[in-house]
Amino acid sequence: MVVAAAPSWSGVLSERVGRLGSGVFARNDQRKAAYCRRCSDPDSGLPPLLDLSLGSTDLLPPPAAITAMGNKLAAPESAAYCLNAATRPFREAVAAWALRRFGVAVDPDTEVQLLVGSQEGTAHLPLAVLNPGDAALLLDPYYPSHMGGLHLASAEPVLLPLDADAGWKPDFAAIDIATWRRLKLMVLGFPHNPTATTGEQAWLDAAVERATEHGIVLAHDNPYVDLALDGEAPALLRNPAWRQCGIEFFSLSKSWCLGGFRLAFAIGAPGLIAGLRQLKGVVDFNQSLALQAGAIAALEQAGDWPERLKATYRERRDRMAAALEAVGWPVRVPSMALYLWLQLPPVAQARGWDSETFCAALLEATGVALTPGNGFGPGGEGWARLALVHPVEQLEQGARRIGAWFAQLA
Numbered sequence: 287m288v289v290a291a292a293p294s295w296s297g298v299l300s301e302r303v304g305r306l307g308s309g310v311f312a313r314n315d316q317r318k319a320a321y322c323r324r325c326s327d328p329d330s331g332l333p334p335l336l337d338l339s340l341g342s343t344d345l346l347p348p349p350a351a352i353t354a355m356g357n358k359l360a361a362p363e364s365a366a367y368c369l370n371a372a373t374r375p376f377r378e379a380v381a382a383w384a385l386r387r388f389g390v391a392v393d394p395d396t397e398v399q400l401l402v403g404s405q406e407g408t409a410h411l412p413l414a415v416l417n418p419g420d421a422a423l424l425l426d427p428y429y430p431s432h433m434g435g436l437h438l439a440s441a442e443p444v445l446l447p448l449d450a451d452a453g454w455k456p457d458f459a460a461i462d463i464a465t466w467r468r469l470k471l472m473v474l475g476f477p478h479n480p481t482a483t484t485g486e487q488a489w490l491d492a493a494v495e496r497a498t499e500h501g502i503v504l505a506h507d508n509p510y511v512d513l514a515l516d517g518e519a520p521a522l523l524r525n526p527a528w529r530q531c532g533i534e535f536f537s538l539s540k541s542w543c544l545g546g547f548r549l550a551f552a553i554g555a556p557g558l559i560a561g562l563r564q565l566k567g568v569v570d571f572n573q574s575l576a577l578q579a580g581a582i583a584a585l586e587q588a589g590d591w592p593e594r595l596k597a598t599y600r601e602r603r604d605r606m607a608a609a610l611e612a613v614g615w616p617v618r619v620p621s622m623a624l625y626l627w628l629q630l631p632p633v634a635q636a637r638g639w640d641s642e643t644f645c646a647a648l649l650e651a652t653g654v655a656l657t658p659g660n661g662f663g664p665g666g667e668g669w670a671r672l673a674l675v676h677p678v679e680q681l682e683q684g685a686r687r688i689g690a691w692f693a694q695l696a
């Protein structure tokens with residue numbers, strides 16, 4: 287029997303897919319899987335994987351949301367395709383939330399859009415507003431789907447490096463006038479992943495000023511709006527010019543711990559919402575009414591949920607920062623929940639390791655998985671991201687494993 291050679295797909299897949307470059311995350315994933323295989327052997331003596339590499343929380347969603355989904359699950363309409371008109375109760379709940387949260391009245395029909403996660407919305411928006419070759423500004427480090435969205439749209443990314451010594455404040459004055467004139471889109475996000483910086487309303491207002499001056503669309507990705515541990519998070523909706531230039535993305539994933547259910551929404555200028563809605567009409571039929579019922583319950587009945595999460599995240603942040611400091615890893619305590627953004631420790635710097643080499647060695651030696659900073663763009667090199675997504679005892683135990691490894695290396 288002649289066995290056909292395995293086809294090579296490299297010439298088949300688009301250049302666009304080739305540019306997506308999700309390599310760092312795929313490799314991290316493979317390393318975690320390999321570690322789990324090794325430690326599943328009882329003779330290995332290895333501790334279990336402590337996965338701190340994903341911003342996927344262990345904290346629970348509000349029971350009211352889960353009950354509402356459950357109650358609606360068996361209804362025949364929940365199994366049907368859901369066209370935009372049927373999402374109106376959800377859009378009304380979002381409009382009411384925006385009024386309560388920001389004092390801003392938004393039109394549920396023309397200024398609100400349901401999303402399958404803010405990741406989906408921010409990844410699709412560039413396709414709705416950019417032509418191939420158009421230039422778009424991203425912060426560096428950036429959230430990976432922001433760059434992915436530009437690649438999907440065959441757009442040209444222009445990176446604005448953020449500087450740790452400037453408190454990660456974007457320096458818009460560093461962009462020359464010719465570049466401002468070329469830009470069609472700016473994608474920002476404060477509170478910022480991965481640097482865990484809350485940011486300031488003034489930074490966003492400065493971006494709004496540039497956007498309106500140069501006719502640039504300003505997309506503000508704000509899934510952490512409720513998770514500033516110190517101070518209040520910025521919001522595009524607080525600047526009345528959002529109706530001229532902007533769109534803001536919010537999510538049920540972080541504030542209500544519903545990440546797996548993929549529920550988010552955009553509020554924005556009617557023209558941008560219309561464009562995104564038209565684009566999404568080709569891609570998806572919206573989330574089931576059962577999931578939307580859960581989101582409505584979260585917004586309406588569990589408005590205090592994010593506030594209740596903060597005490598847990600604050601304790602995790604402070605105790606993990608102290609535990610890492612105690613084993614010789616300096617930490618800049620961040621102002622937002624969920625992440626520590628860590629400069630590579632002295633043991634890695636002494637060996638000239640980059641972020642991926644360090645994270646791979648750390649995982650191999652300790653079973654603690656972090657995200658290499660280079661997955662967030664060139665500006666993330668030299669850093670690693672730690673997600674505070676396990677109970678504090680496990681985090682501290684992870685810090686002790688790390689400390690024992692540092693001691694061996696010293």
Ligand SMILES: Cc1ncc(COP(=O)(O)O)c(C=O)c1O
Binds near residue numbers: 404536550
């Ligand atoms: C900046 C940013 N945007 C979007 C997302 C994804 O959110 P969602 O679950 O709503 O897609 C994340 C998740 O970590 C994020 O950090």
